[in-house]
Amino acid sequence: MKIVHIVPSFGKQSYGLGSISMGLAKAQLDTGADVSVWSLDMEEDVLWASQTYNFPKDKLFGFPPNIPLIKTSRAEVSKALKDKSFDIVHQHSLWTSQSLITSILRKNGAKSIIAPHGTLSEFALGKSKLKKDIALSLFERKNLEKSSVLHATSEYEIEDFKRLGLNNPIAYIENGVGSEIVEMKGNGEQFKEKYNLPRDKKILLYLSRITPKKGLDMLIPAISELKDDFRDWVLVIVGNDEFNYQREVLEIIDKCNLRNKVFIIEPQYGNAKFDVFDASNFFILPSYSEGSPMVVVDALAYGLPVITTKSSSWNDLNKYQCGYWVDIKKIEIKKALEKMINLSEEELILYSKNAVKLVREKYLWDEISQKTIEMYKWLAYNENKPNFIY
Structure with missing residues (x-):
């Protein structure tokens, strides 16, 4: 054939x-x-x-x-x-x-x-x-x-x-994903040092195109509304600018007064992507529209719990306790972020293990x-x- x-x-x-x-x-x-x-x-x-x-x-x-x-x-x-x-x-x-x-x-x-x-x-x-x-x-x-x-x-x-x-x-x-992805290891410290990211903060990672349909206009204001509750976290946005939308995202960041909380970094290809995953603690894709986003599977395979919207079918995040699958609304994204922030270190480790388990069993x-x-x-x-x- x-x-x-x-x-x-x-x-x-x-x-x-x-x-x-x-x-x-x-x-x-x-x-x-x-x-x-x-x-x-x-x-x-x-x-x-x-x-x-x-x-x-x-x-x-x-x-x-x-x-x-x-x-x-x-x-x-x-x-x-x-x-x-x-x-x-x-x-x-x-x-x-x-x-x-x-x-x-x-x-x-x-x-x-x-x-x-x-x-x-x-x-x-x-x-x-x-x-x-x-x-x-x-x-x-x-x-x-x-x-x-x-x-x-x-x-x-x-x-x-x-x-x-x-x-x-x-x-x-x-x-x-390929089974070898589950075994990959990156160098998160190297990534943080290269881009001068704070060492004492947890990282919420967004890795995708910087484009209107991806929901950054919901995510950034949601973080702003969390105020001091987000103090131990930063949002790291990794991706290429599409339709000159990055300029609009920067305007939202400035409007929300989040320059010290949100970092935009150039796309990372090949093995460099695993350095990004290794530096991060949680992954988010707050899209308005998706098919079955590959980056969600990649993140889970590396052991990153995921927050994503009901723009795609990810009820498994809730079933496996490795993230949150929420309605396409700013308020629901905010609620998921609040749950993430309140997870203990032990719960974060459990969510990470569950993410890998989900991929091994289904993806x-x-x-x-x-x-x-x-x-x-x-x-x-x-x-x-x-x-x-x-």
């Missing part, structure tokens, strides 16, 4: 989406499957992904766009038109020319799976609404409707499919990739339909 994953990017700046697609592809490769990954990346991104994920370079393909109007690559379109060898095409995310590639490979005989990764949520569809409405009517709805399976990584994505009136079979398969790629292989075999060879597809 020959498999290709289609993704906009797996390079250094792809963040969660690159990590998800490459993590899954690598786990499938390790089972002996014939797996390739196509992206719109440059050659240096291909090299970076090969080294970072220990993935054969000849199985990674970057096709930098050279058709400006539709931001696609002549070389990728040409390769897709000629290649009739794939049994499975697994597309990650929507709204790019990669949907065209999936459509071409589908016409060439491949069974297609589409994983939107949050791009069909009501919040996401509301951004650049006119462009997305046009894209849906021109090509994206047809691409979705003709997919053999829709891949939901959270319960909310199942509702997204239903809201759009899609009747395809749906596979509910969550994201994961390792080794087991998750087996589900995808079952799905592929059902599609390609008409084997038994898996019980997670309905």
Whole structure:
């Protein structure tokens, strides 16, 4: 069976989406499957992904766009038109020319799976609404409707499919991490020293893009309202600026008089990310909209308890006592922060152990990739339909 994953990017700046697609592809490769990954990346991104994920370079393909109007690559379109060898095409995310590639490979005989990764949520569809409405009517709805399976990584994505009136079979398969991540160790002291962070404070970590949908405009005022209760903590924001939103975040920090409580730090890639995790005590992602955020799984795997909103399906945080899953409201984020602050050192240690336990039991790629292989075999060879597809 020959498999290709289609993704906009797996390079250094792809963040969660690159990590998800490459993590899954690598786990499938390790089972002996014939797996390739196509992206719109440059050659240096291909090299970076090969080294970072220990993935054969000849199985990674970057096709930098050279058709400006539709931001696609002549070389990728040409390769897709000629290649009739794939049994499975697994597309990650929507709204790019990669949907065209999936459509071409589908016409060439491949069974297609589409994983939107949050791009069909009501919040996401509301951004650049006119462009997305046009894209849906021109090509994206047809691409979705003709997919053999829709891949939901959270319960909310199942509702997204239903809201759009899609009747395809749906596979509910969550994201994961490699088992080696659970064993990784970083150098938190080195990170604190490099960025001159206070040694006597606990760190609440936000590691993601600095962008409007991530809820920093709720989180920072919530911290401000805690006043002196937050005295033993600082918020460290690590990520790249998107849409020049960092300037707005700085204005919120100044308005809340939190310059000594909130620190913004440049993105951390590769092993440097583990130094950030090692320096931190709790993780937060207060988003308005998500798919199944990879960074939450990464944080849990390192033993960081997590606060996140009901923009994605994380009831496991409450069930496993390793964090708080709250409504998308400032007041609920504030209540979760109050609970975090009041945890004893013993409780923090317990929450950390529970975080790792949750990942080991439910979120390792080794087991998750087996589900995808079952799905592929059902599609390609008409084997038994898996019980997670309905």
